[in-house]
Amino acid sequence: MKNFFKIIALAKNYRTSLGLNVFFNMVATVFGLFSFLFFMPFLTALFNSEALKEIQEAGSPEEFDYTFKSLSEHGNYWMSEYLVAHSKFDMLILLCIIILGMILIKNIARYLALFFMAGVRNNIVRDYRNKIYSKILSLPLSYFSDERKGDIISKMTNDVKEIEWSVLRSLEAVYRDPIAIAITVGTLIFMSPNMSLFILLLIPIVVIIGLITRKLRKASANSQSLIGDMMSTTEETLSGIKIIKGFNGEQIKKDKFEQENENYTSQMTKMFRRIDLASPLSEFLGVSVIVSTLLYGGNLVFNGEISGELLITYLGLFYTVIAPSKSLTDAISNAQRGIASMDRINEILDADDEILDPTDPKLIDNLSNSIEFNNLNFKYNEDYVLNNVSFNIPRGKSVALVGQSGSGKSTIANLLPRFYDLNEGEIKIDGLNIKEITLKNLRELMGVVTQEAILFNDTIANNISFGITNASEEKIIEAAKIANAHDFILQLPKGYETNIGDGGGKLSGGQKQRISIARAVLKNPDILVLDEATSALDTESEKLVQEALNNLMKNRTSLIIAHRLSTIQHVDEILVMHEGKIIERGTHIELINLGGTYTKLIEMQSFG
Numbered sequence: 001m002k003n004f005f006k007i008i009a010l011a012k013n014y015r016t017s018l019g020l021n022v023f024f025n026m027v028a029t030v031f032g033l034f035s036f037l038f039f040m041p042f043l044t045a046l047f048n049s050e051a052l053k054e055i056q057e058a059g060s061p062e063e064f065d066y067t068f069k070s071l072s073e074h075g076n077y078w079m080s081e082y083l084v085a086h087s088k089f090d091m092l093i094l095l096c097i098i099i100l101g102m103i104l105i106k107n108i109a110r111y112l113a114l115f116f117m118a119g120v121r122n123n124i125v126r127d128y129r130n131k132i133y134s135k136i137l138s139l140p141l142s143y144f145s146d147e148r149k150g151d152i153i154s155k156m157t158n159d160v161k162e163i164e165w166s167v168l169r170s171l172e173a174v175y176r177d178p179i180a181i182a183i184t185v186g187t188l189i190f191m192s193p194n195m196s197l198f199i200l201l202l203i204p205i206v207v208i209i210g211l212i213t214r215k216l217r218k219a220s221a222n223s224q225s226l227i228g229d230m231m232s233t234t235e236e237t238l239s240g241i242k243i244i245k246g247f248n249g250e251q252i253k254k255d256k257f258e259q260e261n262e263n264y265t266s267q268m269t270k271m272f273r274r275i276d277l278a279s280p281l282s283e284f285l286g287v288s289v290i291v292s293t294l295l296y297g298g299n300l301v302f303n304g305e306i307s308g309e310l311l312i313t314y315l316g317l318f319y320t321v322i323a324p325s326k327s328l329t330d331a332i333s334n335a336q337r338g339i340a341s342m343d344r345i346n347e348i349l350d351a352d353d354e355i356l357d358p359t360d361p362k363l364i365d366n367l368s369n370s371i372e373f374n375n376l377n378f379k380y381n382e383d384y385v386l387n388n389v390s391f392n393i394p395r396g397k398s399v400a401l402v403g404q405s406g407s408g409k410s411t412i413a414n415l416l417p418r419f420y421d422l423n424e425g426e427i428k429i430d431g432l433n434i435k436e437i438t439l440k441n442l443r444e445l446m447g448v449v450t451q452e453a454i455l456f457n458d459t460i461a462n463n464i465s466f467g468i469t470n471a472s473e474e475k476i477i478e479a480a481k482i483a484n485a486h487d488f489i490l491q492l493p494k495g496y497e498t499n500i501g502d503g504g505g506k507l508s509g510g511q512k513q514r515i516s517i518a519r520a521v522l523k524n525p526d527i528l529v530l531d532e533a534t535s536a537l538d539t540e541s542e543k544l545v546q547e548a549l550n551n552l553m554k555n556r557t558s559l560i561i562a563h564r565l566s567t568i569q570h571v572d573e574i575l576v577m578h579e580g581k582i583i584e585r586g587t588h589i590e591l592i593n594l595g596g597t598y599t600k601l602i603e604m605q606s607f608g
Contacts, residue, residue, distance in 0.1 A: 150232025166338035173331035403577035447520035455504035
């Protein structure tokens with residue numbers, strides 16, 4: 001139950017609301033209790049009014065000694081006094097008004113308790129969502145390489161919702177039901193200590209329900225994992241629908257989804273059967289206790305030890321203990337599902353932030369001299385993908401990395417902004433190790449344009465100004481003009497305010513790439529990282545994008561990853577990579593004259 005108490009601990013930020021919830025629950029319980037106790041004199045007046053006359057004739061009872069018997073005697077004497085001046089019906093009306101008033105106060109207090117708890121529950125869920133989303137943003141890229149996107153989405157949606165519906169509803173019971181049980185049980189003991197021994201018979205209910213629900217947590221964890229599988233399959237289907245249709249793979253995907261859906265349905269059926277068993281079982285055991293108490297109390301009435309009115313009132317009050325006891329056991333049972341979801345969420349929240357800011361960071365405002373890559377060694381898993389790579393990029397110069405796929409080019413581009421951290425070696429900016437700079441400071445120096453233009457479901461203006469606060473319209477338009485995007489933007493229905501759809505789906509590949517270049521232009525970075533920015537484009541789009549890139553690269557320090565060698569003829573230095581090592585370096589002309597690997601790459605691309 002450690003995680004359950006963790007969730008209770010989340011409520012500590014809302015102590016005022018919780019305190020008010022507890023207070024109004026106590027008020028509701030007390031007034032509900034008194035409304036029940038007033039049924040006893042009501043029953044006496046209704047069925048045993050002759051006894052009241054005898055009480056009147058006997059005179060005032062002895063001094064009040066704080067026992068239930070003394071309380072009953074004084075109450076009956078007060079009613080006998082009232083009957084002297086009023087009719088029996090008048091007394092019933094008075095008792096009914098008192099009972100109704102107490103029930104009204106009880107329900108007002110109950111509503112106020114729920115009113116304050118609603119804010120607590122929803123705020124805790126809000127805090128959880130914020131924590132998860134913030135954690136997702138802080139995690140390194142390596143985490144997302146190992147996790148399925150659909151499973152992460154499932155944890156953030158379905159699992160958080162499960163916590164809201166199961167654990168947080170249980171939280172309400174935890175703060176309400178023990179109060180009701182304690183006050184009611186205390187009153188029952190005050191009324192009749194002998195009969196109250198039967199309350200101990202409730203203990204087996206908790207034990208039995210606990211045995212039933214012990215396996216529930218594992219079943220729930222499995223069910224949330226299975227729905228994560230379905231969401232992953234759905235996400236893959238939506239992303240790859242063109243390939244699925246093009247390769248007639250509809251039936252394959254359909255069979256896979258239906259099998260996952262069947263597994264999930266089967267798991268949920270088993271889980272709900274366990275959950276549904278708890279409530280009827282606890283109710284049966286509770287009624288069994290009531291029946292046993294009725295037999296025992298009835299015997300006390302026959303022996304003249306207690307009155308029939310006390311027994312009926314006692315049983316009614318005792319039955320009110322069953323409801324919160326049952327609610328509390330149900331809450332613990334239901335909480336198991338939410339705790340299983342919390343375990344899955346904690347897989348994200350407890351994940352290591354491998355890439356951290358330094359404890360004593362140094363500030364760098366701009367690039368003044370050079371970027372140094374010294375003896376880079378890096379591996380994703382077991383095998384190194386970079387081996388002793390070293391080179392420099394002087395300020396204002398451009399360096400291109402070329403070579404076959406898997407040679408380590410994009411890895412270097414990912415190491416510079418610390419999307420990953422080096423295993424060995426160091427990267428320096430103006431002699432300062434990038435690990436001594438905060439991630440925010442480091443990435444403020446850089447603009448990144450990737451092979452796949454990553455855009456958001458928003459307007460063109462907001463995509464261009466992403467990450468830049470208070471960007472003026474003039475600056476956005478100027479950036480679009482430099483990126484050769486202004487003309488096609490004006491032809492769109494709403495110009496710069498046109499929504500481009502999910503992932504920029506309403507734009508062509510070349511248009512999307514020019515928008516991403518405009519985004520980099522507006523940022524005006526000292527360091528530019530171009531990761532195969534033109535490799536996925538047609539010839540006409542490539543020409544427009546390349547012109548935009550040339551405009552962007554003017555007077556900037558650039559690291560370029562290129563497959564199309566026609567785009568890097570004029571860079572200051574070209575590094576040819578193979579299996580994680582630099583095997584050739586020089587300008588375009590120098591490498592052509594060398595007649596090595598670079599020349600072969602040129603010939604394979606039929607470049608004259």
